[in-house]
Amino acid sequence: MxxxxxxxxxxxxxxxxxxxxxxxxxxxxxxxxxxxSRRHQPRKMTYVDILIYCHCRQPENGKMADCKACHEWYHDDCEKIPDVVWRNPKYNWNCKKCTQI
Structure with missing residues (x-):
């Protein structure tokens, strides 16, 4: 073609x-x-970077926590992150994947 x-x-x-x-x-x-033949100039292309997180590979969305082992960010809705993580920012939380290793 x-x-x-x-x-x-x-x-x-x-x-x-x-x-x-x-x-x-x-x-x-x-x-x-x-x-x-083209009668007009081609449009300028615009690229947008969208950062994706979590095992769901979706963008930032509401409450998220950083796994201290793999340093990936996870959505609270996907990981069911315990309340202690939100109350104590220094809490060393690990995602389900890193907990199983």
Whole structure:
């Protein structure tokens, strides 16, 4: 489909893509898909980093605690972190995974 071109920089003719794909399947060979010249500058891409935590791999969400063994942060809802962790910030809490090791 791309034939060495970066697909994010190619303007494909959308309404012809399905027909071309069917044609490629019928002929048993892939040929370049129809393109057109871009009339406008491509949009500037924006990237956003989202930090994920816990074994659920979700972003920060409410109460979270740091495992003193693996240094991963865990959600209270996922780990059922004991109340002593919230009352005593110096408490050495370990997640379920590190407790089993």
């Amino acid at each position: 791309c034939f060495g071109d970066n697909p994010s920089k190619v303007a494909y003719i959308q309404h012809q893509l399905r027909h071309r794909l069917i044609s490629c399947f019928e002929k048993g060979e892939i040929t370049p898909f129809p393109t057109q």
